[in-house]
Amino acid sequence: xxxxxxxxxxxxxxxxxxxxxxxxxxxxxxxxxxxxxxxxxxxxxxxxxxxxxxxxxxxxxxxxxxxxxxxxxxxxxxxxxxxxxxxxxxxxxxxxxxxxxxxxxxxxxxxxxxxxxxxxxxxxxxxxxxxxxxxxxxxxxxxxxxxxxxxxxxxxxxxxxxxxxxxxxxxxxxxxxxxxxxxxxxxxxxxxxxxxxxxxxxxxxxxxxxxxxxxxxxxxxxxxxxxxxxxxxxxxxxxxxxxxxxxxxxxxxxxxxxxxxxxxxxxxxxxxxxxxxxxxxxxxxxxxxxxxxxxxxxxxxxxxxxxxxxxxxxxxxxxxxxxxxxxxxxxxxxxxxxxxxxxxxxxxxxxxxxxxxxxxxxxxxxxxxxxxxxxxxxxxxxxxxxxxxxxxxxxxxxxxxxxxxxxxxxxxxxxxxxxxxxxxxxxxxxxxxxxxxxxxxxxxxxxxxxxxxxxxxxxxxxxxxxxxxxxxxxxxxxxxxxxxxxxxxxxxxxxxxxxxxxxxxxxxxxxxxxxxxxxxxxxxxxxxxxxxxxxxxxxxxxxxxxxxxxxxxxxxxxxxxxxxxxxxxxxxxxxxxxxxxxxxxxxxxxxxxxxxxxxxxxxxxxxxxxxxxxx
Numbered sequence: 001x002x003x004x005x006x007x008x009x010x011x012x013x014x015x016x017x018x019x020x021x022x023x024x025x026x027x028x029x030x031x032x033x034x035x036x037x038x039x040x041x042x043x044x045x046x047x048x049x050x051x052x053x054x055x056x057x058x059x060x061x062x063x064x065x066x067x068x069x070x071x072x073x074x075x076x077x078x079x080x081x082x083x084x085x086x087x088x089x090x091x092x093x094x095x096x097x098x099x100x101x102x103x104x105x106x107x108x109x110x111x112x113x114x115x116x117x118x119x120x121x122x123x124x125x126x127x128x129x130x131x132x133x134x135x136x137x138x139x140x141x142x143x144x145x146x147x148x149x150x151x152x153x154x155x156x157x158x159x160x161x162x163x164x165x166x167x168x169x170x171x172x173x174x175x176x177x178x179x180x181x182x183x184x185x186x187x188x189x190x191x192x193x194x195x196x197x198x199x200x201x202x203x204x205x206x207x208x209x210x211x212x213x214x215x216x217x218x219x220x221x222x223x224x225x226x227x228x229x230x231x232x233x234x235x236x237x238x239x240x241x242x243x244x245x246x247x248x249x250x251x252x253x254x255x256x257x258x259x260x261x262x263x264x265x266x267x268x269x270x271x272x273x274x275x276x277x278x279x280x281x282x283x284x285x286x287x288x289x290x291x292x293x294x295x296x297x298x299x300x301x302x303x304x305x306x307x308x309x310x311x312x313x314x315x316x317x318x319x320x321x322x323x324x325x326x327x328x329x330x331x332x333x334x335x336x337x338x339x340x341x342x343x344x345x346x347x348x349x350x351x352x353x354x355x356x357x358x359x360x361x362x363x364x365x366x367x368x369x370x371x372x373x374x375x376x377x378x379x380x381x382x383x384x385x386x387x388x389x390x391x392x393x394x395x396x397x398x399x400x401x402x403x404x405x406x407x408x409x410x411x412x413x414x415x416x417x418x419x420x421x422x423x424x425x426x427x428x429x430x431x432x433x434x435x436x437x438x439x440x441x442x443x444x445x446x447x448x449x450x451x452x453x454x455x456x457x458x459x460x461x462x463x464x465x466x467x468x469x470x471x472x473x474x475x476x477x478x479x480x481x482x483x484x485x486x487x488x489x490x491x492x493x494x495x496x497x498x499x500x501x502x503x504x505x506x507x508x509x510x511x512x513x514x515x516x517x518x519x520x521x522x523x524x525x526x527x528x529x530x531x532x533x534x535x536x537x538x539x540x541x542x543x544x545x546x547x548x549x550x551x552x553x554x555x556x557x558x559x560x561x562x563x564x565x566x567x568x569x570x571x572x573x574x575x576x577x578x579x580x581x582x583x584x585x586x587x588x589x590x591x592x593x594x595x596x597x598x599x600x601x602x603x604x605x606x607x608x609x610x611x612x613x614x615x
Contacts, residue, residue, distance in 0.1 A: 006549040010045030011036065014423065014432030017391045021547065028388055035545035041423045041432035042407065046573065049542040050421075050436055051456075052479035054486060055500055056472040057096060059459065060084050064109035066459050066470055068446035069117060070401075071124060071138065078448035079138075080457050082472065085109040092141060094455075094474065101142040106131050113444075116250040116305065116350065118258075125149065125278075129249045129264055132241065153205075153220060153282035155271045155292055156196045157245075160237035163187040167199060167234045172223035179204050179219050184231070186212035192236065199234040200224045203282075220282060240266060240292075253278075254308035255330045257290075261314065262303030268295040270306065270314060270323065272331065284333065291333040295321055297340065304346045307358050313371065314338075315346035315360055320371055320382060341380040344369060352402045352410070354424065359385075359410060365396040368412065368422070385422060389433035392420050401447040403454045406477075411456060417441025419458075438482050439538050443470070453477075465502040481507045484537025491532050496524035498536060507539040512603025568613045574606040580613045588613050 013028035015036040023029055039047045059066040059082060069081040071090075082089040082096075088103045089096060107115055107128065116127045124136040135149040165185035171177055181197060181204065190209045197204045202223030208216040241247050246264035248271070253259070258278035261270040274280040275288035283290045295301070301318030312323040312331060320341045325331040345363030352359050357372035367390075369382040386393050396415035403409045410422040419442055423432040440462035447456050456475040461468060462483070473483055485497055498506070498520045508515040510531035517539065518525040525536065568580060572592075581587035592607035 008546065008549070011041040011047050011544070012043070012045060012423075012428075012430045012432050014041050014389060015392065015434055016388050016547070019390070020388060026388075029547065032388070032547060033544055034547050035543065036432075036434040037544075038436050038540050038542040039434055039544055040407065040409065040421060041430075041434055043423060043425045043428055043430050046571075047434075047544050049480060050434075051475040051477045052484055052537060052540075053438065053458065053460075053473035053482045054094070054476045054479060055483045055537075056091070056094065056457075056474060058500065059470045059472060060087060060089065062461075062468065062470040064470075065113070065443060066109070066472075067112045067115075067444045068457050068459055068472070070446045070448045071119065071136075072448055073122060073138070075449045075451055078450070080446060080448060080455075080472075083107065083112045083115075085112075088136075088144070088146065090141070090144065091457075091472075098142045101144075103136075103144050103146050105146060106134070114249070114348070118252045120253050125251055125258060127248050127251045127260060129246050129262075132247050133251065133260065149279060152277070152280040153290070155240040155281045155283070155290070156237035157240050158237065158292060160198070160235040162232045162235050164231045166228050166231055167197070168228040169199060169204065169223055169226050171219065172200065172202065172226050173219065175219055175222055177219045179217050181206075181215050181217065183213045184228075187236070188212050188215050192238075194239050194242070196220070196237045196239075197234060198237065199229050200227065221284075240269070240271070250303060250306045252306045252308040252312075254306075254312045257331075259306055259308070259312060261306050262316075266294075267300060267302035268297070268316070269293070270295070270303070270312075275330075287330070287332040287334075289333050291331075291336070293323065293336050293338060295338055301345075304348060305351055305360070307351060307353065309353060309356070309358065310373065313358055315351060315358070315371075317363060318345045319343040320346070320360075320380075322380065341371065342382045344382055347397070349397055349399060352400055354402050354408075354410065355426075357426075359400070359402070361397045361400070365398075365415075366390070366393045368393065368397070368400075368410070370426075374426075385424070385431050386433070388431075392433050392435055399443075399445050401445050401456065403447050403456050405449070405453045411445055411447070413442050413445050413458075417443070417461070419445075437540065439540065440471075464500065464504065469500070471500065479535050479537060480509070481535065481537025481539055484535055486535050488533040491530040493527045493530045494524055495527065495531075495534050495536060498525065499523035501536075501538065504538060506536050509535040569610050570613070571610050573608050575608070576604050576606060 010031050011033055013032035016032035038050050040050050041047050064085045066084040069083050071079040071081055080091040085108050086105055089100050118125055122138040126134040133149045137145045165183045165187050168182045170180040192206050193209050195206050200223040203221040204217045205220050206215045206217045248260035249262040251260040256275050258273040270293045272291045274290045281290045301316035303314050303316050305315045307313040314321040322339050324337045326335040347361040347363050347365045349361040357370040359370055368385045370385055371382040373380050397412045398415050399413040401411050408424050410424055412420045419436040421434050440460040442458050442460050444459040447454050458473055461470050501520045505517055505519050507517055577591045579587040579589045590611050
């Protein structure tokens with residue numbers, strides 16, 4: 001084969017599946033790579049070393065799985081919540097609050113990952129099938145309240161029962177007033193306390209049990225009269241949410257309503273609060289009254305998650321649905337349009353909203369889909385974003401978050417504890433996957449905004465000095481090692497504060513230059529040269545392995561033919577160095593700085609341009 005020069009301009013297809021190695025006809029083959037590890041493909045086309053992580057602190061108890069939950073008021077006030085075995089702790093500006101400040105919860109380490117949440121302003125609602133909805137309220141940085149949500153009215157079971165006995169109310173008005181209900185036969189039980197009675201056009205909630213024929217209560221909706229209602233003309237409705245029936249597993253805020261759904265007894269029912277009153281689920285027929293809708297389908301598909309966007313989205317185990325009001329009208333009790341969109345099914349992984357699409361993990365846990373009405377014409381799609389990189393999700397996805405700044409990246413926690421990333425920009429046709437090994441098992445991930453960028457936080461299980469520990473760390477572009485400590489001070493060779501890395505080999509950047517690798521002993525290291533600033537953390541290697549180039553020849557594709565590479569030219573942007581290795585050869589190290597003591601105490605100049613390497 002004659003000498004040919006080939007060009008690869010970008011990595012915007014990311015690491016592609018081995019099943020596509022022979023598909024040189026696929027356009028994305030030209031923009032992909034065989035392997036992208038600990039490297040972030042960029043929307044601009046290149047790849048950069050992934051952020052390192054900064055050590056924050058050990059979780060409260062390393063024996064317990066611990067989850068991170070974001071609590072965002074705005075770009076300047078955002079918190080990370082450490083949710084563990086029956087407690088919450090709070091972080092702001094990269095550090096824990098208080099000594100530490102802590103709030104008790106009803107959620108154990110075994111159930112905390114099943115909790116869904118939604119929040120607006122300073123209030124968060126938490127949902128779990130076995131626990132009544134809770135409300136978390138921020139008062140100040142170290143003042144939070146958590147308790148069962150005090151609902152004014154909770155939803156009731158429909159259609160209820162129609163007892164074969166007359167019922168006489170003692171009063172018809174006012175709303176909130178006392179009422180006694182007397183039946184013509186034994187129809188009541190002590191367990192009816194908390195139930196609702198619909199009679200004479202009104203509603204009364206039972207608050208007390210006197211006998212099987214007499215109960216007391218309060219008027220929730222005024223009756224038209226105190227006339228005795230005939231048998232089968234009034235109805236008794238048990239609470240839809242209770243210890244015996246279970247509670248909704250998911251909730252969201254939508255059009256000024258708190259919307260919840262997916263309880264064990266009513267797995268396909270969606271409840272919406274009164275408009276502007278999140279704690280009132282009193283149903284009615286007015287546009288601002290609460291509502292209850294059931295997703296009708298030919299099989300039982302429990303609601304996994306609810307999400308509010310341009311439409312209310314219900315992600316179930318068997319399909320995806322939207323719930324909308326009338327034409328250019330908000331959702332109301334009498335105008336619900338529930339439409340099936342796709343039937344992929346959703347896994348038990350909380351979805352994230354990326355611009356106008358709801359990113360969710362398909363039922364089996366290995367495909368990432370983007371549900372959205374892309375063209376605005378009510379033609380919803382859910383393309384598989386992992387179709388060209390299916391091998392990177394084969395172990396399953398267990399958690400995810402979206403980082404919007406400085407780069408649009410969807411971070412996914414795999415079941416094996418590694419991180420996968422998707423650099424995503426639909427407008428630029430960029431869906432670029434990569435894989436990252438942080439030297440431990442990542443178990444939870446969350447993202448919060450700051451004024452300049454988004455912070456990604458993780459809980460990672462590491463083995464340090466022979467013991468398993470769980471650390472909270474946050475990704476940072478300012479470091480290029482993991483579980484790192486950033487410190488400054490007077491000129492010194494001994495740097496301590498490294499107890500969390502006891503016995504580990506660490507890389508050190510001192511005064512901006514790479515100072516070598518050291519072993520932590522008694523929580524400290526001793527440098528060969530004194531420094532005033534250091535970054536000390538666990539090393540990792542970033543690699544990009546390209547695919548065999550596709551060269552069109554007079555006899556067709558060059559795929560399958562013997563090829564040799566004699567020369568490579570690489571374009572760099574603000575780089576300090578790298579190694580280039582052709583298959584079967586020795587790696588060539590490229591350095592972009594002088595050598596000698598005169599430059600060891602200052603950061604090297606960053607290189608931008610092209611380097612040519614002979615192989």
